[in-house]
Every structure is written in structure tokens, then in C-alpha cells.
Amino acid sequence: MTPIRHNHSDADPVLDAARDCVLAVGVRRTTLTDVARRAGVSRMTLYRRWPDVRTLVGDLMTREWIGVALSAMPERHPGAPARPRIVDGLVAGVAAFRAHPLFHKILDVDPELLLPYVLDRRGASQDALLALLGDALEEGHADGSVRRVHPELQARALLLVVQSFTLSLRTMTEEPADGAGAAATDDPAAAPGPRTAGPGSGAAVALDEAAFLGELRTILERTLTP
Numbered sequence: 001m002t003p004i005r006h007n008h009s010d011a012d013p014v015l016d017a018a019r020d021c022v023l024a025v026g027v028r029r030t031t032l033t034d035v036a037r038r039a040g041v042s043r044m045t046l047y048r049r050w051p052d053v054r055t056l057v058g059d060l061m062t063r064e065w066i067g068v069a070l071s072a073m074p075e076r077h078p079g080a081p082a083r084p085r086i087v088d089g090l091v092a093g094v095a096a097f098r099a100h101p102l103f104h105k106i107l108d109v110d111p112e113l114l115l116p117y118v119l120d121r122r123g124a125s126q127d128a129l130l131a132l133l134g135d136a137l138e139e140g141h142a143d144g145s146v147r148r149v150h151p152e153l154q155a156r157a158l159l160l161v162v163q164s165f166t167l168s169l170r171t172m173t174e175e176p177a178d179g180a181g182a183a184a185t186d187d188p189a190a191a192p193g194p195r196t197a198g199p200g201s202g203a204a205v206a207l208d209e210a211a212f213l214g215e216l217r218t219i220l221e222r223t224l225t226p
Contacts, residue, residue: 003015014039014046017059019182023101026109027057057113065125068096069132081145086136087220091213097166098209107167118167130155140224147226158220165216172225174207 017039021030030053036043050056073089097103106113117123122130133155140146147154205211 012063014041014049014056015062015063016058018056019064019102022057022060023105027053027113028110030057032056054113061106061113062123062125062128064100064102065097066128068100069093069125072096073132073136081143082136082140083221083224086133086140086224087217088145088219089136091217092203094162094165094169094216095209095213098169107219114167118163126159130159133158144226146224158223161219161223162216165212169209169212170194172207173209173212175209 014035018030020038021034032046032050032053033043035053035056036046039046046056050059059171069089072093072095074085074092076085117126132150134151137146137151137154140147141151
């Protein structure tokens with residue numbers, strides 16, 4: 001797996017302090033002075049390792065995102081095919097990212113921090129995830145459970161799919177408000193709730209996160225099945 005820059009320990013108190021600061025006030029209002037005070041170190045100690053807050057937050061995101069991905073991937077079991085493990089890990093990873101408080105905070109308050117990794121270049125965490133995926137795909141090729149394609153191409157294509165679900169899913173979901181809806185509006189069409197599958201079908205369809213994660217599972221299964 002691609003090594004994390006600076007070789008930070010998972011328990012690095014500076015990264016822990018940076019996470020607490022960002023969760024409290026967002027990235028733009030976080031300063032190295034705030035982080036140093038919270039971590040109990042001098043500002044010069046921080047400046048020797050990180051020239052600015054964005055560099056520090058970049059390392060924080062790398063640690064957190066890799067941790068989410070590793071935690072989401074099920075353990076290997078001898079003799080078990082790799083494909084179910086890959087699919088379960090990717091779907092669980094998307095759900096875990098979307099529930100992660102740091103991801104929520106950055107997406108809500110400082111979304112521009114994520115744009116370079118979507119539009120311009122890969123980050124360290126993406127490279128590490130590609131390495132993790134590549135290893136799992138090669139296992140699937142060897143046991144016959146995964147469609148044979150060059151593993152690097154296959155890993156990158158899968159990452160593009162799961163990134164889209166992770167970053168953009170909330171633009172497509174329609175979660176019903178608790179106890180709200182029809183009572184809050186005179187227009188039944190504007191009330192939250194299940195939508196019909198199509199004109200004249202009469203079949204209700206959920207458009208919540210769980211439904212889309214189910215679709216993601218189907219997409220992944222179909223693209224990986226030989």
C-alpha cells in the first residue's frame with residue numbers, strides 16, 4: 001500500500017487536535033496556533049512538519065480516509081471468493097464515509113478542499129485505496145470470482161464509481177422529514193415520501209440512501225462478475 005506522508009501514527013496527537021479543531025470551527029477558521037495549543041506542542045514544532053493548515057488537514061484527511069476504507073473491508077477467510085469481500089467493502093466504505101463527522105464537516109463548510117482530488121489530481125489516500133483495491137482484485141482474478149481486466153484499470157474505474165456515490169449521493173436522495181411532509185404543505189406532490197417508479201406504474205420506490213446503496217451493490221456485482 002502507498003505509505004502515508006510523514007508516516008504519522010494513527011494516534012498522532014497533532015492530527016487528533018487538528019480533527020477536533022476542524023470539527024469545531026471548520027478548516028478556514030482553524031489556525032496552527034489553535035492546533036498547537038490543543039495538542040500541547042509549540043507552533044514551531046508544527047511549522048517544522050506542516051507549513052500551513054491546509055497541508056496539515058491534507059494529512060489528517062489521508063489518515064481518516066484510509067482508516068475508514070481499511071475498517072470497511074471485511075476480513076479474508078481462507079477459501080472464500082474475493083468478489084463478495086470487495087463488493088461488501090466498497091458499499092460499507094461509501095456508507096462509512098457519508099457517516100464520518102469530518103467528511104460531513106468538510107463537505108458542508110469547506111467543500112473546495114475536496115475539489116482538487118475530484119477534478120485535478122489524486123491524493124495520497126486515493127493512491128492507497130487504489131493499492132488496496134488492486135490487491136483484492138488480483139485475488140479475485142486468481143480465484144475466478146472477478147472478471148479479468150488489468151487490475152490497475154479496474155481499480156481506478158471502481159474508485160470513480162464509489163467516489164461519485166460518496167460525494168454526490170445526497171444530491172439524489174429524498175429522505176422524508178420526521179413527521180413532516182403532507183401536513184406541512186397543501187400540495188401532495190410536494191410532500192416527501194416514496195415516489196412512483198414511472199408514469200402509470202403505481203409502484204412506489206424509495207429514493208433514500210439505503211436504496212441507492214443497494215443499487216451501488218448491484219452495479220459493483222455486475223461489473224465484477226466474470
